[in-house]
Amino acid sequence: MKFEKFFIPSGERDIRLEVVSARPVHDGPLPTIVFNHGSTGRxxxxxxxxxxxxxxxxxNYFLERGWMTLFPQRRGRGKSGGDYGEGLAVDGSGYSCDADIAIAGFERAVEDMDAVLRHLKERPDVDKDRIVIGGVSRGGILSIAYAGMRPGTFRGAINFNGGWLGRACPSHETVNPRLFERGAASGIPTLWLHGSYDQYYRISHCRGNFQTFLSAGGQGTFVAAPMGHALMFKPALWESHVDQYMDGIASSRSP
Incomplete structure (x- = not known):
């Protein structure tokens, strides 16, 4: 496998976003997944x-199945330009527990996802009818929510251990379900993969987020695996679930 790196315009003037891609060797148009990174600890x-x-x-998982994977780095992350501003406290102490600051940080991430989506629409090697969005931790909740905020774009959405604020912030009990609820409007099946022993999000909280999503009209499958926040790095615990999910969306109608 060979990673390739390139840069795309962001929505902010003169700021570019780094994107890392892993592309199958055969010609396109290719089914494509955009996979979003999480936070930086505290x-x-x-x-x-x-x-x-x-x-x-x-x-590797998606390459073996003929899918191209794009890993965008949001502003201020990786080699992307601009400042990192996804809910940091003004005093420099790390992520803020203030709900308004946290949600403003989420909206900034949405702006970067819009830039990635513009890029996808311009690429002739991307199969526009087979685009999936996914991510881990903050990238997981971003993926579910963004699919609902841009309905008709994605065939599926996969969430690994998703949440915007961890349980160290009391406001996580309101911020996380509020953001996940935004994803319900996507009208697509989603897959939620959570570790039962996640140190940031109690499994009961994650199940509650999922129920909020379903109650708002969302569709999805919830999987609790015997793992912590590093579930993504244990494919033996999730490959069969993702296989089944990907087979299901492959046979579904386009968004």
């Missing part, structure tokens, strides 16, 4: 901001 170590995130375990 947000206190700025060195973490500049780490490009493109997990090989995800790329």
């Amino acid at each position: 947000g206190q170590n700025k060195a973490f901001y500049r780490r490009t995130v493109s997990p090989a375990v995800v790329a």
Whole structure:
């Protein structure tokens, strides 16, 4: 497998976003998944901001099944330009528990996803009828919510251990379900993969988020695996679930 790196315009003037891709060798148009990274722990170590995130375990899974994978790095992350501003406290202490600041950070991430979507629509090698969005942690909740905010775009959405605020913030009990609820309007089946022993999100909280999503009209399957927040790196625990899910959306009608 060979990763390729390129840059695309963001919605902010003169700022470009880094994108890492893993592409099958055969010609397109190719089914494509956009996979979104998470946060940087507590947000206190700025060195973490500049780490490009493109997990090989995800790329390998989809490459073996003929899918191209794109790993966008949002503003201020990896080698992307601009400042990282996804809900950081003004005093530099890391991520803020203030709900308004957290949700403003989420909206900033949505702006970057819009830039990625514009790029996808311009690419002749992307099968526009077979685009899936996925992600881990903050990228997981972003993927579910964004699919609902841009209905008719994605065939599926996959969430690994998703949440915007962890349980260290009391406001996570309201912010996370509020954001997940946005995804209900997508009208597509979704897959939620959560670790039963996640140190950031109690499994009861995750199930509650899922129920909020379903109550708002969302469609999905919830899987609780015997793992913590690093579930993504244990494909033996999720491959069969994703196989079944991908087979299902392959036979469904286009969005």
